[in-house]
Amino acid sequence: MLSKVFATIAVVITGGILLYGVSDFPGFGDPHSPANAGVPGQASISQYFITESYGDTKVPNIVTSVLADYRGYDTMFETVVIFAAGMAIFAILRVVGDDSERKPRRKQESSFTNGDHSRIIIGTTCRLLVPVIQLFALYVIAHGHHSPGGGFQGGVILAASFIIIALAENLNSALKRLSETNYLKIACIGILIYAGFGVMCQVLESDFLDYGVLQPILMTDGPEMARSHSMLGVEIGVAFTVTAIMFAIYANLSSRGLLRDGL
Amino acid sequence: MIFAFDIVILVFLVIAAIISLSVKDLLSASMIFGIYGFLICLLWAEMGAVDVAFTEASVGAGISAVLLVATVYNTKRKSSD
Amino acid sequence: MSEFVETVLRPHFNFWVYVILMMIGLWALIAKNNLIKKLIGLSIFQTAIILFYVSMGVKENANIPILDHHGHEEHVVAHAEDGHAGAHDKKAHVEKSDHATGSHGESHPDATSPDPDTMANPLPHVLMLTAIVVGVATLGVALSIVQMIFREYGSLEEDEILEQVKAGNSDG
Numbered sequence: 001m002l003s004k005v006f007a008t009i010a011v012v013i014t015g016g017i018l019l020y021g022v023s024d025f026p027g028f029g030d031p032h033s034p035a036n037a038g039v040p041g042q043a044s045i046s047q048y049f050i051t052e053s054y055g056d057t058k059v060p061n062i063v064t065s066v067l068a069d070y071r072g073y074d075t076m077f078e079t080v081v082i083f084a085a086g087m088a089i090f091a092i093l094r095v096v097g098d099d100s101e102r103k104p105r106r107k108q109e110s111s112f113t114n115g116d117h118s119r120i121i122i123g124t125t126c127r128l129l130v131p132v133i134q135l136f137a138l139y140v141i142a143h144g145h146h147s148p149g150g151g152f153q154g155g156v157i158l159a160a161s162f163i164i165i166a167l168a169e170n171l172n173s174a175l176k177r178l179s180e181t182n183y184l185k186i187a188c189i190g191i192l193i194y195a196g197f198g199v200m201c202q203v204l205e206s207d208f209l210d211y212g213v214l215q216p217i218l219m220t221d222g223p224e225m226a227r228s229h230s231m232l233g234v235e236i237g238v239a240f241t242v243t244a245i246m247f248a249i250y251a252n253l254s255s256r257g258l259l260r261d262g263l
Numbered sequence: 264m265i266f267a268f269d270i271v272i273l274v275f276l277v278i279a280a281i282i283s284l285s286v287k288d289l290l291s292a293s294m295i296f297g298i299y300g301f302l303i304c305l306l307w308a309e310m311g312a313v314d315v316a317f318t319e320a321s322v323g324a325g326i327s328a329v330l331l332v333a334t335v336y337n338t339k340r341k342s343s344d
Numbered sequence: 345m346s347e348f349v350e351t352v353l354r355p356h357f358n359f360w361v362y363v364i365l366m367m368i369g370l371w372a373l374i375a376k377n378n379l380i381k382k383l384i385g386l387s388i389f390q391t392a393i394i395l396f397y398v399s400m401g402v403k404e405n406a407n408i409p410i411l412d413h414h415g416h417e418e419h420v421v422a423h424a425e426d427g428h429a430g431a432h433d434k435k436a437h438v439e440k441s442d443h444a445t446g447s448h449g450e451s452h453p454d455a456t457s458p459d460p461d462t463m464a465n466p467l468p469h470v471l472m473l474t475a476i477v478v479g480v481a482t483l484g485v486a487l488s489i490v491q492m493i494f495r496e497y498g499s500l501e502e503d504e505i506l507e508q509v510k511a512g513n514s515d516g
Contacts, residue, residue, distance in 0.1 A: 007374035015367040022363060027355030029264055029404035031461040035468070036403055046401070046467040047460040050409070060411040062466040063314040063473065071470060078474040085481035093488040140317075147410070148313040152477045156321040163329060242477065246326055249484035254333035256491060264402055266354060273361040280365060280388050284372045289380050296384050303391050311464035312398050313408045318473050322480045327387065330480070334380065334487040338494040342378040343501050 058224040059145045059231060067150065068231040072209040075234075076194050079241050083187055086245035090184075093257035119169075126168035133161040141239045145228060151235035155242030162247045171255055174247075180259060183244040190240030197234055264310060272306045289335045289342050297328030358399040365392035379490050379500045383483065390479050394472045401465030409466040411458060 026033030038044025049066055059065040067075050141154030166174035178186075198209040206213040211230035212223030220226045251259055279302055283295035300323035307316035365388055372385025490500065497505045 004375045007371050010374060011367045011371045014370060015363055018363045018366070019360065022356055022359040025356065025359055028358045028399060029402050030355075031403040031406065033400070035400040036465045037460070044460075046465045049466055050458060050460045050463050054411050054413070060413040061314070062409040062411065062463075063469050066466055066470045067473065075474060078478055081478050082481045085478075085485050088485045089488045092485070092492055146413075148317045148408075150314070152473060153314075153317045153321050156318075156326060156477070160321065160325050163326075167329075245481065249481070249488075250326070250329060250333060253330055253484065253487055253491065254336065256337050256495070257488075264404065264406070270353075270357060273357065277361060277364055277368070280368050283384055284368065284376065284381060284388075289378070292381065292384060296387070299388070299391075303395070306395070307398060310398055310402050311406060311408045312401070312469045312472075313410070315394070315398060315469050315472050315476065318476045322476050323391070327480050327483055330484055330487055331380065331384070334491060337491055338380075339500055342381060344377045344381070 056224065057227040057231070059228050061145055061147065061150075063148075064144050064150050064231065064235075065227075068234045069209075069211065069227055072198075072234065075238070076191075076198070076209070079191055079194060079238050082245050083191055083241055086187060086248045089249055089252050093252045094259075095257045122168045126164050130161050130164060133164070134158060137161065141235055142232065144235055145231065151238030152242055154235075155239035156246055158239065158243040159246035159250070162243075163250050166250065166254070171251060172260055175251065175259060178244075178247060180248075180251075183248050187241050187244035187248070190237045190242075190244065193237030193240065194234050197230055197237070268309050269306070272302055272309065276302050276306065287342050287344070289340050290332065292342070293328055293331035293335055296331060297324050300324035300328065358395070358402075362392050362396040362399065365389075365395065377502050379493065379502065380487075382502075383486050383490065386486070387479070387483060390475075394475060397468040397472050401468035403461060403464055405462075406464045407462055409464050409469065 137157035140149035144150030215226040304319040369389030
């Protein structure tokens, strides 16, 4: 009870100060607010992105070009954060080998798997649905330059297709398709692809992740197209890591780190 | 940006947030949190942030609700508050 | 009424809701007893921050930040010509293509430099896109810690866990 009183006081004070601050904000949707147009006398970086990014990278989706090129270093370490989160879950939850000391399961038989008829319907539907979802995920990864999408979204959708297999049948049949050693390898390969693009630029005597110098290797006409193609490679690396880690998180959470007979 | 749409989604957003925190069944709370994710995805799309909307639709509404359900399945469904 | 909508509600309503969602999330973090409820509160707090950032980047009557690249074919043709002309000498080819893109910005202003006011600010979108994915990864870590706590103490309620922790301390 005391904690609720304390929480209410703290929240009301914080919210009151923030609401007071809101009255000084620039209007919602104002194209000339400092965040959108910069302060007078200084050019705004977001205006630069809008006007120049197509000339620099030949990627129509500005968000993708900023994500993978201008802020590529940031995105690389966001991917590393996801990888680290997956490793943290592996360290916290994963139980390798014998689990006889552990408490018995609360429920022996899952209520979701009772009744064979519903399982047949759900299993068949998912078996038909999963290839479509995976194709769509690959499209999202590959077409992130021209439409909304990219490595993060496509990777999550690809992981969702494996999670659907795990939900519709059971975790073992999903792990048969993407086993633990494989997803750990894929997660590492994803980051290595991303960092590899950066190191390759350094080998060609430029800065880390400065994709323009990859033009002779990628055989494109002009450094802009080299940037565009390198972004695709980088997005594929992100998608590898995100797919593997999202599925790893689900598999560990749903089976308490045992990686069998989960949800 | 359509202002009426904006207001409606924001009001529903606050309602969904309050309900998902006040319901006693944790499975219901997870599912209502999924609804919250879809509403906020609609909000991003309405504000012109299509990439963020796409991410939220796959991550916020899909994966995070599933992760919460998986944890509720492995722990307890009842909550005291 | 319409004056109130135009002058007070319209410029600040999004920011009010961001503060309200943040208050809801913060209250849940402090006052809720159940650990999963706390995590849902944390996620709501996070989306409130994202709402704040994305609201900052909205422009009235603006388009989504994806360019309409109708000048694409001309660019391809121009580059193909460049490649043909500079095929004999690699160095000359690079210089030439650099020069070609420099002049392109002037010859096709509609394709290469759109008016910034007609397009939503892409920078907050980029920042928040990665924040959402990292957010769900950290939610996964938090949920795994919750499962370990449940395995250890058999409860998700904060007060019961604290009692057990205190009892364990007095025993030891």
